[in-house]
Amino acid sequence: xxxxxxxxxxxxxxxxxxxxxxxxxxxxxxxxxxxxxxxxxxxxxxxxxxxxxxxxxxxxxxxxxxxxxxxxxxxxxxxxxxxxxxxxxxxxxxxxxxxxxxxxxxxxxxxxxxxxxxxxxxxxxxxxxxxxxxxxxxxxxxxxxxxxxxxxxxxxxxxxxxxxxxxxxxxxxxxxxxxxxxxxxxxxxxxxxxxxxxxxxxxxxxxxxxxxxxxxxxxxxxxxxxxxxxxxxxxxxxxxxxxxxxxxxxxxxxxxxxxxxxxxxxxxxxxxxxxxxxxxxxxxxxxxxxxxxx
Amino acid sequence: xxxxxxxxxxxxxxxxxxxxxxxxxxxxxxxxxxxxxxxxxxxxxxxxxxxxxxxxxxxxxxxxxxxxxxxxxxxxxxxxxxxxxxxxx
Numbered sequence: 001x002x003x004x005x006x007x008x009x010x011x012x013x014x015x016x017x018x019x020x021x022x023x024x025x026x027x028x029x030x031x032x033x034x035x036x037x038x039x040x041x042x043x044x045x046x047x048x049x050x051x052x053x054x055x056x057x058x059x060x061x062x063x064x065x066x067x068x069x070x071x072x073x074x075x076x077x078x079x080x081x082x083x084x085x086x087x088x089x090x091x092x093x094x095x096x097x098x099x100x101x102x103x104x105x106x107x108x109x110x111x112x113x114x115x116x117x118x119x120x121x122x123x124x125x126x127x128x129x130x131x132x133x134x135x136x137x138x139x140x141x142x143x144x145x146x147x148x149x150x151x152x153x154x155x156x157x158x159x160x161x162x163x164x165x166x167x168x169x170x171x172x173x174x175x176x177x178x179x180x181x182x183x184x185x186x187x188x189x190x191x192x193x194x195x196x197x198x199x200x201x202x203x204x205x206x207x208x209x210x211x212x213x214x215x216x217x218x219x220x221x222x223x224x225x226x227x228x229x230x231x232x233x234x235x236x237x238x239x240x241x242x243x244x245x246x247x248x249x250x251x252x253x254x255x256x257x258x259x260x261x262x263x264x265x266x267x268x269x270x271x272x273x274x275x276x277x278x279x280x281x282x283x284x285x286x287x288x289x290x291x292x293x294x
Numbered sequence: 295x296x297x298x299x300x301x302x303x304x305x306x307x308x309x310x311x312x313x314x315x316x317x318x319x320x321x322x323x324x325x326x327x328x329x330x331x332x333x334x335x336x337x338x339x340x341x342x343x344x345x346x347x348x349x350x351x352x353x354x355x356x357x358x359x360x361x362x363x364x365x366x367x368x369x370x371x372x373x374x375x376x377x378x379x380x381x382x383x
Contacts, residue, residue, distance in 0.1 A: 008352055011344040012323055015330070018341060019322030022329040033359075037325070040318050047318050 017054035024060040024067075038067045045080035052084075058098075058107040061088070065109040076116040088113035092125040099128045102142050111145055122150040123157055130174070139177035151185035162186045167199045176205035183212030190222040197232035206238040213241055217248040231256055239265055251276055316355070324359030331364050346371045 023037045030038070041047055042064065048055075055064060068075045075081035091098040092110050101107040114120045126146050133143045151158040162182045166173055173179060183200050186192065192200075192212075200212035213233050220226040230249060234256040236242055242265040245257055254273065260266060313321070323345075330342040345353070346367055353368060360368075369376060 007344070008348055011341065011348060012319075012352075014341050015323040015326035015345060016319055018326035018329055018338070019324070020326075022325050023322070033325075037318070037321060040313055044315070044318070047315055047322075 013050070017051050020051055020054040021060065024055045024063040026059055026063055039071055042068055042071065042073050042075070045078060058101055061109045062107065065112040085113045085116050089117040089120055093121065093128065099125070100132060103129050103132045103140050105140060105142055108142060111142060122146065122153050126150040134174040134178055137175050137177060139181065144181060147181055147185060151189060155189050158185065159189065159191050167196055176208045179203060179205065180208040180211035183208060184215045187212050187215040188219055192216060192223065192229055194228060194232060197229045201233045201236050206240050209236065209238055210240050210244060213244055217244070227253060243268060246272060320355040321359050324356040327356070327364055328361045331361060350375060
């Protein structure tokens with residue numbers, strides 16, 4: 001039997017740490033006990049004094065932030081967590097490999113923490129992640145989130161980033177999914193001009209070109225010259241782009257794609273024109289009927 | 295108008311049972327021991343053995359949260375104390 005008090009304390013401390021690891025382990029479903037303990041620890045972080053090391057790793061902290069979100073606990077309002085959030089957000093700009101883990105999707109809590117820090121430097125994080133993402137054809141969710149936050153928090157810097165690194169660069173451009181997401185945010189922020197629309201139309205990837213166009217058709221209200229911008233895409237070499245135009249162009253601009261060489265785009269255009277004609281005739285008949293009734 | 299008059303059924307929402315720091319730490323110890331009990335890791339086994347070797351007074355606050363297997367191990371290891379307690383009872 002352990003009689004020594006130090007040994008008892010050591011054993012208890014080790015078991016508490018083991019218990020915390022267990023409570024904040026990644027699982028598909030959480031039982032009631034785990035939920036209860038997570039809530040207790042999040043609300044009363046003083047419990048963690050001396051034991052924080054047990055959950056000071058990417059997996060456990062991911063669970064901490066996930067649970068806080070689930071239980072609607074604002075960690076930034078709890079002093080203990082506020083301090084931790086600031087140091088976690090610093091990881092986003094560190095060189096210890098955390099950015100790489102974040103990019104892989106193993107440390108999403110860093111983004112949650114960064115979101116809680118006022119005036120967080122998203123540009124720095126974005127630049128760090130771009131090094132990992134730019135030449136990669138698989139777009140990571142974490143990169144998408146960071147790019148979005150960067151474009152929202154610093155639109156002008158983001159605009160110059162896209163222009164200097166994609167539209168008007170002679171160096172190698174980022175991979176196609178990165179260009180696609182950049183076009184999407186650039187257009188969504190209302191920065192598109194006739195010249196940059198032409199650049200998006202001429203992109204080497206159908207996906208990238210289409211994502212720029214889709215954002216334009218979703219945000220036509222942002223542009224007073226929307227017709228002019230849409231018309232920049234009508235001679236696209238990509239069938240997907242022309243098909244999207246067939247679906248979304250206003251009726252009075254449909255003539256601009258009538259000469260398309262794409263078979264399916266032609267068939268789709270025919271169907272749309274027929275539908276427009278039918279709707280027009282139906283409206284005419286309805287008008288005639290109501291007039292004859294009068 | 296009362297709720298009864300209004301025919302409103304009020305749902306009874308059970309309140310979260312409040313726990314003090316000691317309770318939470320004891321609960322965590324129990325979760326830790328339960329986890330060690332299912333582990334093949336030598337260090338975890340050692341942690342569990344150290345726990346089982348603690349006095350019953352130290353173990354008692356964690357009792358209700360322990361797995362049955364751990365409880366059996368405690369009784370086995372502390373069998374003499376239990377026998378003495380039963381005989382004196």
